[in-house]
Amino acid sequence: MDIFSNLWLGASTAFLPMNLLYGFVGCLLGTAIGVLPGLGPTATIAMLLPITFGLPPESALIMLAGIFYGAQYGGSTTAILINLPGESSSVVTAIDGYQMARNGRAGAALATAALGSFFAGTVATILLAMAAPPLAAVALNFGPAEYFSLMVLGLVASVALASGSLLKAMAMIVFGLMLGTVGTDVESGTPRYVFDIPELYDGLNFVAVSMGIFGICEILRNLECEQERSVGVKRVTGLMLTRSDFKRIIAPILRGTALGSFLGVLPGGGAMLASFASYAMEKRISPNRAEFGKGAIEGVAAPESANNAGAQTSFIPMLTLGIPGNPVMALMVGAMIMQGITPGPNVISDEPALFWGMIVSMWSGNLMLVILNLPLIGLWVRMLTVPYHLLFPAIIGFCCIGAYSINNSVFDVFVMAGFSVIGFALSKMRFEPAPLLLGFILGPMLEENLRRAMLISQGDPSIFLRSPLSLSLLIFAVVVLGLVLSPSISRKREEAFTE
């Protein structure tokens, strides 16, 4: 079969000692960077781009790809240990992962994240090898109308993210939507709520906002009652997973992988959506849903698998169509162009060694990551025993560097600082930050795609119903909304979640 000769070609490229070495260096760097809050793969790849000029194209791209998925692994480590998502896709991991850490189960949470990511990475790589072109065709079917309907579904489902009062969750989503309107309006070019500050023309930065509202805010909360914190984190028990843990994570990992593989293909935030969506789904269907928000292992397994699968499949639009779906992919395209390869639909046939080499290296990279990360868990967990008055200045320092590195701008550091205060005030009033962030991500995409679809249809709203894909997404959204609003369920909800 063709696929075997292709994979053989890929293996003979990826398993060259030099390429294995660059892959390993990439994974190592990526993990290290991912662990540092806020310092994401985009900044790292941008910094390391010049080093790759001298390398052969295959080695350069294998290393850059390693940084990308290495950062996906590393990002969850800080989310779990100190409630500081290093990556936008690990925001939801922080919800239950951090609670697990507080219950003394940090080791289990980290192991779940590593194993879930490895499984998802393997499946997504196989998918990439077997079905990249047809999956890319699916992505093409998603036009503005379909994106709009997907966002509506996402917004409705986001109510499920909250574990407190429904009304407060709604308020947070609306607040997030409002924050999302800051910046230049894409349709008309009119600046909104920018107060003549040029840095606001592109909107508030997600990483800065989420670091402020999660990470720094968590530090403020801990400093308020430092005594309590040392008691709050119970003694670390068992680094590895128990048999019952394994049983509990299998299904969420499978579901997360499936959802992540699919959403990752969609350009424009697909991988990020994947982690939110899979968490929301688990919270609805898991038999242990009452534990969500208090340290449910499913709440770590599902989004971690989803974001890693999504990270892998987000290569599909770039490799098969030559169109980058997110900023990291745009950087990879830049790296390819500098190497004299212009990515496009013909890359698979023109550069088979590069294409298949990268695919095989993704799998070997994932293997390296899991080997690299499992022994490190013990080390990370020991970090929790570091006295907090030593830990928090370091965290704040790294957060500032991370926020600065997004756009090389001090403004984002101020944004982070501002949102830490807002986040602190919200937590005092028992508002949860996760729905706010989801509204903040979905809002601009919802608005943009709504108006774009209406422009294309010349103002005819039936465009959302004529596309079968869009119609089914909307019907699904109505069903979910019905479930949320139906009185019996919502009463049960109140009972279950309000203390």
Next chain:
Amino acid sequence: MYFKRFTTFAAVVAAISATSMQSSRADDYPSRTVTVVVPFAAGGNTDTFGRLVAEQLDKRLGQRFIVENKPGAGGNVGLGDLARSKPDGYTIGMGTVSSNAINQTLYKNLPYDKEKGFAPISLIATLPNVLVVNPDKIKATSVQELIELLKKEPGKHTYASSGVGTSIHLAGELLATKAGIKMTHVPYKGSSQAILDVVAGHVDMMFDNIPTAAQQVKAGKVRALAVTSLEKAALLPEVPTMASIIPGFEATSWHGIFAPPGTPPEIVEKLSKEVQAILAEPAMKAKLEGMGATPVGNTSAEFKAFIDTETVKWAEVIKAANVPPQ
């Protein structure tokens, strides 16, 4: 009058910096690391050009030339930083048709003095745009047929762009004004989402920068009708120029290198000569041409004159198309 005042000012600044700081004199410039501000995200065309040139300046002048990306507000954030940095030659920056010619009209407020502007070092390269259509949505195989179709069905067809007021959007407006046609503009955040929707057929057509568009054309995903440079593009030699159908039609995306206003002219001249020499090197030429770009390299005065004509040209298009100021 104004120019005279400017040169006096520049001379004074040059004199002050020459006496107070030995290192800013042209003969021993550069004596330490130089920062190259790229006002756009890493990985894009401007960033690529900036890095290629910085790498060579590094080799030729024996000092590190470090690229620093400061994206935001269509290049205004980075250029604001550049304008505020010390005019001693140790901070220079990239600029494009958008950030240095279109934004002058498009934005009500710029974070720097529009009149003072920047000290142009050299134009690096121009990048033609190509008009591509989705072959299933638009049957026209030439610009003439397309214009006919759009005249028959005004406003019915859509064109995508990388955002309101970008050079890609204004190329569409230029076509609409010059050919007297009406199309519906569908803006996106960046060109990659836009070309994706043209390939998929959600939007009918767009002008796109040549390197990415050429790949889609070669793979048969979109049909190229014309390129917007005055000469045919090397990457798509069979595609006619827009100017051969609509005389004088030119809408290229250009990328150049600038110094803050008031940088000593000797330093600007030294850098300009180096950049021109770099762009004349066969290896560099081949690299840029492979990306679909036309390497240029010119003197500060030539570059300034070029920017002035471009600013006037796009100001007229923005006025004719009624693009609201931002």
